[in-house]
Amino acid sequence: MRYDSITEAIGNTPLVRLDPAVHGLRHIDLYAKLELLNPFGSVKDRAAWNMARPHLATAVEAGSQVVELSSGNTAKALAVIAGLHGLSFKSVTNRMRIPEIKDLLLLLGAEIEELPGQSECLDPTATDDPLTLFHRTLAESGDAYLHTDQYFNARNTEAHVTGTGPEIVKDLDGNAPDWFIACVGTAGSSTGVARVLREHDPRVRVVGLVAAKSDFIPGIRTLDEVHEVGLFDPGTYDTIAAIRADEAIDGMLVLNRRCGIMAGPTGGAAYTGAVRHLRAYDDEATGENGRRTAVFIVCDRVESYLSYVRQRRPELLGRPRRTHSLAELSDTEVRAAPAIAVPDARAWIEREQPLVVDLRSPYAYAALHIDGSVNIVDELFEELVHGGLPFSRSRPVLLACPVGEQSARYAALLARMGHPDVRSLAGGIIAWRDAGAPLVRE
Incomplete structure (x- = not known):
C-alpha cells in the first residue's frame, strides 16, 4: 500500500472482533475500532486533518499560525500537520x-500557552474566563491564525x-451494529458515527x-463538562453512563494483556463501559444466527499515559500501592463529605479563619481566588496526603476546586484520616463567583 503523503494514511483503521472468552458476552459480538492505528496515533487525526485541510493553502500564503485549544491528541495531530506545511502550531x-x-x-515544535481558566473545559458563557476570551479573540483574528476550533x-x-x-458499516458487511459505545470528549466522533449508523438503521442504540x-x-x-462543548447534543445518546478512572485502567489492561491492543485509558473506559452495558442485554440478544453486534472506539495508545497509570496504580509498574488514596473512597463516603455553601462559608471564614486551600491550577488561581487562600494544585495535594494529614488537626480547613467535586473527595479522604473539621466549598469557586462573593487577582 503506497501513499504520496502521510495524511493519506489517515482512516481505514481495522475493526477487530474481541474474543468472547475475554469479555464474557455469549450472544453479542464485540468489535473494537482501532483508531490508535492512525498515523499520528489517535482518533483525533481524522478531525484535525478535516478541520485544517480547507484552510492550509491560505494559511501557508499568509504565514498563519495553527492554533487549537487542546492539551491532548488534537494538539498532537495538528502539530504534525502544521509542521508538514511549514507552519508553526x-x-x-x-x-x-x-x-x-x-x-x-x-x-x-509546538508552542504551549497555558492560560488561566475557571474550569477544565472551555465554557463559552463565562465572559470573564481568560480561556473563553482567548477563544473569542481567535475568532476575530483574521489571517494571523488558523484556528481549527x-x-x-x-x-x-x-x-x-x-x-x-461508513468504515464500520462496510466492515460489518453493509450492516450497522446493534450498539455503538463511545467516550465523549469534544463529541465529534460519537456524534458523527452515530449519525451514520442511525441513517443506516434507526434501531442502533x-x-x-x-x-x-x-x-x-x-x-x-x-x-458537567460535556454540556459546555458546542458539538454535544444529549439527543445523540440513548444512554449516558459514567466511568471511573480505576475502571478505565482495568479495561485498558484487558485490552493490552488479553487482546493485544495497546489502548490507552480512554479505550479502556470504552471497553469497560461497553461490557458493563451489554451484559444486561446478553441473554435476550438474538439477531442473525442468534447473535448481535456492538462496536466501541479505541481512541489512542497506552505509551503516552504511563505517568497517569503510575500516579493512580503504581503497583502495575512495580511500585508499592499508596496509602490514603482517593481510589479507596466509596461513592457513599464522597456524598457524605462535609460541605458548606457559599454564605455559610463566608461567615465561617470571618468567624474562625480556617485554612482555605484552592486546588485549581496556578493559572486559574492567579486569575481569581478567595483572599487569603493558598494554592496547592490537586495533583500536589494528593502527593501530600499520601504521606499523612498535611495540616494540623487544630485548625479547620476549607477546600475549594472549580465546581466542588474534587474538593468533596479530598474532604471525605481527610475526614477518614481523622481531621476533625475539614469542609468542601459547595459548588466551588464558580458558585463563589456566581454568588457575588469577593475574589482577588494575584
Whole structure:
C-alpha cells in the first residue's frame, strides 16, 4: 500500500472482533475500532486533518499560525500537520495534565500557552474566563491564525460522517451494529458515527460514556463538562453512563494483556463501559444466527499515559500501592463529605479563619481566588496526603476546586484520616463567583 503523503494514511483503521472468552458476552459480538492505528496515533487525526485541510493553502500564503485549544491528541495531530506545511502550531490550554503529551508536543515544535481558566473545559458563557476570551479573540483574528476550533467546528463531526461511520458499516458487511459505545470528549466522533449508523438503521442504540464526577480520564469529559462543548447534543445518546478512572485502567489492561491492543485509558473506559452495558442485554440478544453486534472506539495508545497509570496504580509498574488514596473512597463516603455553601462559608471564614486551600491550577488561581487562600494544585495535594494529614488537626480547613467535586473527595479522604473539621466549598469557586462573593487577582 503506497501513499504520496502521510495524511493519506489517515482512516481505514481495522475493526477487530474481541474474543468472547475475554469479555464474557455469549450472544453479542464485540468489535473494537482501532483508531490508535492512525498515523499520528489517535482518533483525533481524522478531525484535525478535516478541520485544517480547507484552510492550509491560505494559511501557508499568509504565514498563519495553527492554533487549537487542546492539551491532548488534537494538539498532537495538528502539530504534525502544521509542521508538514511549514507552519508553526500553538496549543492553548488551562492545564497540561499528561507530562508525556506535553513533552511530545514540545518535541514536535509546538508552542504551549497555558492560560488561566475557571474550569477544565472551555465554557463559552463565562465572559470573564481568560480561556473563553482567548477563544473569542481567535475568532476575530483574521489571517494571523488558523484556528481549527474543535469544540464548535462541524468539520470535527463530519470527519466521522465521511470516514469512521461508513468504515464500520462496510466492515460489518453493509450492516450497522446493534450498539455503538463511545467516550465523549469534544463529541465529534460519537456524534458523527452515530449519525451514520442511525441513517443506516434507526434501531442502533448509542451509549455515551463520560468520566465520573471529580474523576479524570484523559480525553473524556465529566457530565458537567460535556454540556459546555458546542458539538454535544444529549439527543445523540440513548444512554449516558459514567466511568471511573480505576475502571478505565482495568479495561485498558484487558485490552493490552488479553487482546493485544495497546489502548490507552480512554479505550479502556470504552471497553469497560461497553461490557458493563451489554451484559444486561446478553441473554435476550438474538439477531442473525442468534447473535448481535456492538462496536466501541479505541481512541489512542497506552505509551503516552504511563505517568497517569503510575500516579493512580503504581503497583502495575512495580511500585508499592499508596496509602490514603482517593481510589479507596466509596461513592457513599464522597456524598457524605462535609460541605458548606457559599454564605455559610463566608461567615465561617470571618468567624474562625480556617485554612482555605484552592486546588485549581496556578493559572486559574492567579486569575481569581478567595483572599487569603493558598494554592496547592490537586495533583500536589494528593502527593501530600499520601504521606499523612498535611495540616494540623487544630485548625479547620476549607477546600475549594472549580465546581466542588474534587474538593468533596479530598474532604471525605481527610475526614477518614481523622481531621476533625475539614469542609468542601459547595459548588466551588464558580458558585463563589456566581454568588457575588469577593475574589482577588494575584
